[in-house]
Amino acid sequence: xxxxxxxxxxxxxxxxxxPRTLLEVRNLSVTFQASIGRQAVSAVxxxxxxxxxxxxxxxxGESGSGKSVTARAILGLVEEPGQIAGGQILYHRExxxxxxxxxxxxxxxxxxxxxxxxxAMIFQEPMTSLSPVHTIGSQIIEAIRLHQLVSRKQAREQAxxxxxxxxxxxxxxxIDRYTFEYSxxxxxxxxxxxxxxxxxxxxxxxxxxxxLDVTTQAEILDLIARMxxxxxxxxxxxxxxxxxxxxxxDDVAVMRRSQLLEYGPVRQIFDTAxxxxxxxxxxxxxxxxxxxxxxxxxxVSPQVLLSVRELEKSYGGRATGLGKRKAGAAVRAVKSxxxxxxxxxxxxxxGESGSGKTTLANCLMRxxxxxxxxxTYTREDGSDLEVARAGGGALRAYHRDVRMxxxxxxxxxxxxxxxxxILAEPLxxxxxxxxxxxxxxxxxxxxxxxxxxxxxxxxxxxxxSGGQRQRIGIARALALDPRLVVADEATSALDVTLRSxxxxxxxxxxxxxxxxxxxxxxxxxxxxYFCDRVAVMYRGEMVELGPADTVCSTPDHDYTKAxxxxxxxxxxxxxxxxxxxxxxxx
Amino acid sequence: xxxxxxxxxxxxxxxxxxxxxxxxxxIQLPPGDFATSYAASLSAAGEYVDQNTIAELRARYGLNxxxxxxxFRWIGGILMGDFGYSFQWNSPVSELIGERMGLTVLLxxxxxxxxxxxxxxxxxxxxxxxxxxxxxxxxxxxFIGLAIxxxxxxxxxxxxxxxxxxxxxxxxxxxxxRNAPWSWARMVDLGKHLIIPILVLGTASTAGMMRVMRANxxxxxxxxxxxxxxxxxxxxxxxxxxxxxxxxxNPFVSTIGWLLPxxxxxxxxxxxxxxxxxxxxxxxxxxxxxxxxxSGAFLLLLCMMTVVGTLISDIxxxxxxxxxxxx
Numbered sequence: 001x002x003x004x005x006x007x008x009x010x011x012x013x014x015x016x017x018x019p020r021t022l023l024e025v026r027n028l029s030v031t032f033q034a035s036i037g038r039q040a041v042s043a044v045x046x047x048x049x050x051x052x053x054x055x056x057x058x059x060x061g062e063s064g065s066g067k068s069v070t071a072r073a074i075l076g077l078v079e080e081p082g083q084i085a086g087g088q089i090l091y092h093r094e095x096x097x098x099x100x101x102x103x104x105x106x107x108x109x110x111x112x113x114x115x116x117x118x119x120a121m122i123f124q125e126p127m128t129s130l131s132p133v134h135t136i137g138s139q140i141i142e143a144i145r146l147h148q149l150v151s152r153k154q155a156r157e158q159a160x161x162x163x164x165x166x167x168x169x170x171x172x173x174x175i176d177r178y179t180f181e182y183s184x185x186x187x188x189x190x191x192x193x194x195x196x197x198x199x200x201x202x203x204x205x206x207x208x209x210x211x212l213d214v215t216t217q218a219e220i221l222d223l224i225a226r227m228x229x230x231x232x233x234x235x236x237x238x239x240x241x242x243x244x245x246x247x248x249x250d251d252v253a254v255m256r257r258s259q260l261l262e263y264g265p266v267r268q269i270f271d272t273a274x275x276x277x278x279x280x281x282x283x284x285x286x287x288x289x290x291x292x293x294x295x296x297x298x299x300v301s302p303q304v305l306l307s308v309r310e311l312e313k314s315y316g317g318r319a320t321g322l323g324k325r326k327a328g329a330a331v332r333a334v335k336s337x338x339x340x341x342x343x344x345x346x347x348x349x350x351g352e353s354g355s356g357k358t359t360l361a362n363c364l365m366r367x368x369x370x371x372x373x374x375x376t377y378t379r380e381d382g383s384d385l386e387v388a389r390a391g392g393g394a395l396r397a398y399h400r401d402v403r404m405x406x407x408x409x410x411x412x413x414x415x416x417x418x419x420x421x422i423l424a425e426p427l428x429x430x431x432x433x434x435x436x437x438x439x440x441x442x443x444x445x446x447x448x449x450x451x452x453x454x455x456x457x458x459x460x461x462x463x464x465s466g467g468q469r470q471r472i473g474i475a476r477a478l479a480l481d482p483r484l485v486v487a488d489e490a491t492s493a494l495d496v497t498l499r500s501x502x503x504x505x506x507x508x509x510x511x512x513x514x515x516x517x518x519x520x521x522x523x524x525x526x527x528x529y530f531c532d533r534v535a536v537m538y539r540g541e542m543v544e545l546g547p548a549d550t551v552c553s554t555p556d557h558d559y560t561k562a563x564x565x566x567x568x569x570x571x572x573x574x575x576x577x578x579x580x581x582x583x584x585x586x
Numbered sequence: 587x588x589x590x591x592x593x594x595x596x597x598x599x600x601x602x603x604x605x606x607x608x609x610x611x612x613i614q615l616p617p618g619d620f621a622t623s624y625a626a627s628l629s630a631a632g633e634y635v636d637q638n639t640i641a642e643l644r645a646r647y648g649l650n651x652x653x654x655x656x657x658f659r660w661i662g663g664i665l666m667g668d669f670g671y672s673f674q675w676n677s678p679v680s681e682l683i684g685e686r687m688g689l690t691v692l693l694x695x696x697x698x699x700x701x702x703x704x705x706x707x708x709x710x711x712x713x714x715x716x717x718x719x720x721x722x723x724x725x726x727x728x729f730i731g732l733a734i735x736x737x738x739x740x741x742x743x744x745x746x747x748x749x750x751x752x753x754x755x756x757x758x759x760x761x762x763x764r765n766a767p768w769s770w771a772r773m774v775d776l777g778k779h780l781i782i783p784i785l786v787l788g789t790a791s792t793a794g795m796m797r798v799m800r801a802n803x804x805x806x807x808x809x810x811x812x813x814x815x816x817x818x819x820x821x822x823x824x825x826x827x828x829x830x831x832x833x834x835x836n837p838f839v840s841t842i843g844w845l846l847p848x849x850x851x852x853x854x855x856x857x858x859x860x861x862x863x864x865x866x867x868x869x870x871x872x873x874x875x876x877x878x879x880x881s882g883a884f885l886l887l888l889c890m891m892t893v894v895g896t897l898i899s900d901i902x903x904x905x906x907x908x909x910x911x912x913x
Contacts (some may be wrong), residue, residue, distance in 0.1 A: 075817055079808065107822050116819030129810040131829055133907055142828075143818045178908045194818070 019052035021092055022202055022234050023074065028087035028102070030066075030073050043069045043082060045258045049251075051202065056228065056235040058245045058266075060281065061255035062495040063466070067238050070255070071204050074236070075115050076106030091119070094201070117147040120195035124207040126187030130179040136163075137175035140194045147198045162193040165230075166223060184353065185216035189223065196227055203228070204236045209244065213352045213522035218566035218577050221248055240495045243285045243525075243568030246270065247577050254278050266572045284496045285570035288525035291549055292507055293346065293532050300532055301343040304378060305484060305516055306364070311337045311373035311388075313356075313363050333359040335540040336373070341484070346510070346517045348531030348548060350524055350563065356540040357520045361486050364518070365404060366395060377402070380483070400430055403477040407489035409469035413461040419472055420457035423447070426479045446475040449509060467498040474506065478513065486518045491526060503530050524567050528552040536560045559583045591901060598893050605893075606664075609885040610657050613878045619649050620673045623876045647673065660882060670879030674872065679883045682868065687887060689758060690865040693787070696780055698845055700788045701795055702838075709799025710831060713807060724796065731793035736856045740786045744860070747782060756861045758783070786856055795838070802837055806830035839903050843896035847888050 030044040044066045051057050059067040072078050074089055089101040091114065104111040123129040131139060140159040144150065150158070156175070163171035166189040179187060188208055195203055205224065209217035225248060228235055237248060245252055249266040254275070262269060262278050273279045314330040334356045341347050351357045362368040364375060366387060375387035377398060385394055403426075406412035413422055423443045427433045433442055444454040450471040461469055470490065477485050487506070491499045503526065509515065521527050527534050527548060534551045536544040536559065544557040555561050562583035569576045621643045625635045644650050648659065663670055669679035708728075712721040747753045757764070758779045763772045806812065807830050815829050854866035861867075865884060872881035904910050 072813075077813055077816060079813075109821075112819040112821060114819075116817055121814075121817040123810055123814060125810055129814045131811045131815070131833075132909055133833055134829075135908075139815075142820075146819055180909055191814070194814075 019054055021050055022053045023051040023092070024088070024090040025049050025051075025070070025074070026088040026090065028070065028073060028089060029085040030069050030078055030082055031085040032082045040085070042085075042258050044073065046087070047253075047255070047260045049253045049260065049263055051234050051236060052250075053201070053234055054228070054232050055250040056237055056248050057251045057253060058249035059236060059238045059253050059255060060240065060242065060245055062240050062497060065255040066258040067255045068206055071121070071206055071236060071238055074101060074204065075119055075121055076101060076104065076111050077121075078106075093118075113147070116143060116200075117198045118200055119202045119204065120198070120200040121204040121206065122188070122191045122195050122208050124210050126184055126191055126208075126211065127179065129191060130187060132179055135176050135178055136182065136190045137177075140175075140190070140197055143194050143197045158197070159193070162197055163190065165196070165227070166190070166193045168193070184212055185219065188212065188216075188220050192220075192223060192227065196231060199231050200233060202234045202236065204238075206238045207240070208237075210239070210241075214524070215352050215563060215566045217244070218580055221577055224248075240497075241285070241568070242281050242496065243570045246285075246570055246572045247568045247575050249572070254281070270572055280497065282570070284500055285525075285568070287500050288529045289570065290529070292503070292529050294549070296507065296511070298344070298346075298511075298532065300345040303343045304340045305343045305345075306341040306378070307374075307376040308340070308364070309338045309374045309376075311360070311363060311375065312371045313359050313368060314371050332540050334363065334370075337537075337542045338373075339535055339542070339545060341516060341518065343483075344510075344514065344516055345533065346519060346531040348527035348534040349518065349520045349537060350522065350527050350534055351537035352522055352563075354539070355537040357537050358488055359540075360537070361404075361488050361518065361520055365402065365486060366390075366398075396430070400432075400480045401482055402484045402486065403480065403482040405470075405473050405477045405485060405487040405490045408493055409466050409473055410461075410493075412473055413469055415461055418458050418460055419443075419447070422461070422472065423457075423476055423479055426476065430480060432480060442479070446479055449478060449512075450475045450505060466494055467502065470494060470498075470502055471505065474502075474509070478509065481513070482515070484516045484518065486520070488520045489522070490519070492521065492523070499526065500529070506530070524552055524564055536563070587904070590904065591897075594897055594900065598897070601893065602890065605889045606661055606886055607657070609882055609889065610653075610660065610878075612885070613873075613876075613882050614653060616876060618876065619644075620647070620876045620878065621649055623874075624673070627875075643673075647671075660879065664883070664886070669883040672872070672877055672880040674875045674877040674880065679880050682880060683865070683883060683887070686863055686865045686868055689863055693758075693780065693783055693862070693864060694845060697784050697788045697791075700784050701792045704788070705792045705795035706799055706835075709796040710803060710826070712796065712800040713803035714826065716804065721800075728793035728796050731789040734789070736786055736790060737859050739789060740782075740856050740859045743782050743786060753778070758862055758864075783856070783860055783862055786860070798837070799834065802834035803830055806834050836903065836907050839906060840899050842899040842902070843892060845895060847892050 026048055028044055028047045029042065031040040031042050033040040047066075047070055049057065059070060061067045069078060069082065073084055078084065084102050087102060091099045091101050093099060099110075099114070101111065101114070130136070137156065137159055140162060141152065141155045144155040144158055145152070148155075160171045160175055163174055168174045168186060168189055174182075174186075179190075182190060191208075203224070208224070209220050212220060221244065224235065224237075227233070235248075237244075239245060245266065252262075252264065252266050252269040253260055254262040254269070254277070256277055262273060262275050269278060270282060273282065311334055312332065313334040314332045337360060339347070349357045349360065359368065363370045364387070370388050373388065377385045377387050379385060379397075379401070385398060387395075387398055390398060417425075420440070420443045423446050424433075424439045427439060427442060433439050440457075443457050447454050447457065452468065452471055452475070456464075461472070464472065470493075473490075485506075490506075491502050494502060506517065507530070510517065517530070519527065519530055524534075531548045533546065534544075534548045535542050536551065536555075536557060538559045544551060544555060544560050546556075551560060552564065555564060558581075561581045565576050565580035567576070621640050624643065625640050628635050648656060651659075660670060667680075669683065671677070672679050672682055675682055708724050712724050715721050744756070758776055759772065760775050760779070763775045766772055809830070812825065812830055815825050820828070854870050856862075857864050857866040858870075869881060869884045871877075872884065
């Protein structure tokens, strides 16, 4: 294990005008003891780092590395049965007095006067991290009045001002809205407004952009940076994405398996990382900068597999039934989209949330009924099927040939079914295999295909990690020997390191099984790596369609340029977000 | 909001109409009618049954008319405020039901308030101090409460009340107040008599509700929004009442709708043992005697209470949970 002294960074911040120390974490250990008598599990082991005033420290690591627990320990938010087992968290107050936060009672008054006031925190899931039954305003006003002696009216004015600072449109009205009336990005802005309400000296941000798409992520990172300057805050930013780290970090602490692996200024980490694991993390971002399809020498047949013409999907617009829905303009979620998918081709569909890409996929699968247009599918024997109008047996046959992989590997597997049952279900439902022996054999084959041992078949989904579950989801899609797989954000919920593993697995399977993919993502990096061609969607329209390499390096459309420049480059010397291209709709 | 209430009230009209038909059919389903069951009870008592008297009885009450005519005579009367005439008691149904229904509602609400006042704090304590000694004790008592049949509890409590406190425990009034007009003293007497029925009727639901509250709150306690609120620096007590408890309460509001019917029809045995002048025992007798005006009026009132209760809980839910309001 590395000792405290070797990890202490000096270098660029010594000398005149060096930033003052704000927080020192010394030999911090956090353990979780599930029940009395059981062995305590260590979540954080002997971690040391220092936060300086006005600077940004990025805590990096994959899920379960202990980075979140470390951050929560600083604010005394480690929940039962977790507890700080040792070490110090020295907070340097403005008057120069040092307080050891690890020794304070987390529920006591002294700690509460620091928490939310001098050290504030924002969280990953902006939907569930705000109360669903209180207005945004009341939650911010509560935070203000908790630490400041102001009247309700003054607090309300302050809250409106804060919402304006975080660029919520018409804050006077927005303050009385509820969480579910905000979009994901706006919720995170509201959360930031709440955290900033008492001008904290330190902001802890726990993966605040992981649940957001690339463009919104860029805006939120931008906002945090500006607020940091304005309030002179230090920031501890927790992330698993080295691209984000490259954009915002001054210092980086890499965590793995509860321990601090590496700690230093951002350039040192990126250029001369000591640990293979750190290099792997950096590499996982850079890998996506090239096309795996070109490297593999993939071949696309000229034969068209799926031909989509003028596809439309609109919602509402008509008064229904008892006049419950107001008559008004229909929302056109997909506007006149046309494209061809060739055999053996990977077509990427990229766009931010609300661009209509998932609606499009659901129309292709006939999960949603298209409002207009045609979807022509060419069967194995060369005959054509008009998917938009197919029914009964023809549609069932289509659903055997075209399968889906979903975004959320946790929600898309039935928790009460074993892996074997999950994989056997499509086979049984479609009467492909019925004998238990055949099913068992096929389940074994499928597991082998996705690189899982056959003995996991009798286990339930909760026993697996996110990446393993996504492998099971892929195996389920492959059970019926499909010709086309529609993957809807299949890697978005995974850590960066897992992301490229899953992509490589899908590419391997493509070569073995002669598959085509329609790959939906908000991440241009993933699309460039995985796809031959890419279609860019913006507000229901397909604004650009072309070879992935071209679109991802020299895009035609302004929106694509904005999307491209919102993706972090992956090195501190090429910060993109600061001068990124913003797309204003004409 | 007003439009919502009006719409719900309007929707209740056709619903009540269907309910009335169902109730009527249900009452008519058993073979025979009031006249045959009257004859049966007479002959069981060893008296001579004159077929002419029975036929006369049938003709007088229109029991020979087609069902549809009987139904419209019944429902038409109810719409005019006339609930009909009880064959068995020889008096108008509204007189029989009036005070009993009032006392039933009173007893029900007193029981509900007792249940909530005890179950919610205990449930909250048990959730916040999960697996503590207190949690185990309350859980233990709760399961005992659930496991003991109400009638048994009623018998035991009556015994102790009489033996230890020398209190008159049957009924809701002491003999001297039973038929007296309402007065302050009569109210006090009623209050005293309510204690045992409330304890008996409330124990099981208190135990159940405590467990539900505990489970609801445990679901909420570790939600991310609770962590957010804690990160603001809120004290634990304020944090609890403002966020997780507030949200854990929502499911309770939706149970208000079924409280009345369960308490009226589910506690008949207890009411008989404690000889409470509530609706349950009378309903049972009316059903046994095929006294269809009386039982029909009861069933219809119960259904109406369910509808009203559901409406109340819907309105409360809309007020409490903005997510419902806007979807």
